[in-house]
Amino acid sequence: MDGIKRARQQVLEAGREMLKKGLVAATWGNISCRVEGENCIAITPSGMEYDILTEEDIVVVDMQGKVVSGHRRPSIEVPLHLHLYEKREDIGAIVHTHSTYATALACAHKHISPIVEELAQVAGGDVRVAKYALPGSQLLATNVVTALRDRYAVLLANHGMIGVAKNLKEALKVCEIVEKGAKITILCNVIGQPVPISFDDVQTMRRTYVTDYGQRET
C-alpha cells in the first residue's frame, strides 16, 4: 500500500473515531496527517459528515496548500495545519475538535493546568489558549503555533481545541484526555481551586510517557 492510500485510511478512521467519541458534532473539526515519504499531508474535506466519508473524499495537499490528489475541497483550516507541520517537525498528525468542556474553557479564555497525571503526560504541561482569530485565517495559524510552542495540545479561543502527536491514534488520545482534563478543571472550580502538578513532576511524567510507557516490543 502506498503512503497516500495509508494516510487517507488513517484520516478516515480517525474521523469516525472522533465522531464516535463525541468530540465533534456534524461536520465540524478537522483531521490531518503527514504522508509518509512524500512532502504532503492528507486532510479531511470541508463540510462533510464524518460517517459518510470515503477514502476518496480525503484530500491530499502539498506544503504550499495545493491539492495534489482528491476531488473535494479541503478543510478551510489547511493554513493552520500546514503552519503547525512547518514549525513542528516532531508532529505527524493533527486533530482539531470542538468538544464541549474544552470549548467551554476556550470561550472563557481559561487555560487548563496539568492537574491530572494523564493530562500532564500527553499534553506536556498546561494547555494554553491561542488568541482569537477567524477560522481559516493565517492569523489563527500564527496564534495557534505561538500558544502551542512545545506542547501537544492547545485551546482555540471561542472555538475549540487541537491535539498534535506523532500519529493520529495518539493525537486523538490527546484530544480525549484534554476534554477529560477540561471537565475536571470545571468541576474542581465548583468545589474549590484546582491544584496543578509541579513543573518538575510534569516534565518527568512526560519523559517517562514518551520513553517507557506501555508495552515495549522486545
Ligand SMILES: [Zn+2]
Ligand atoms: Zn473548528
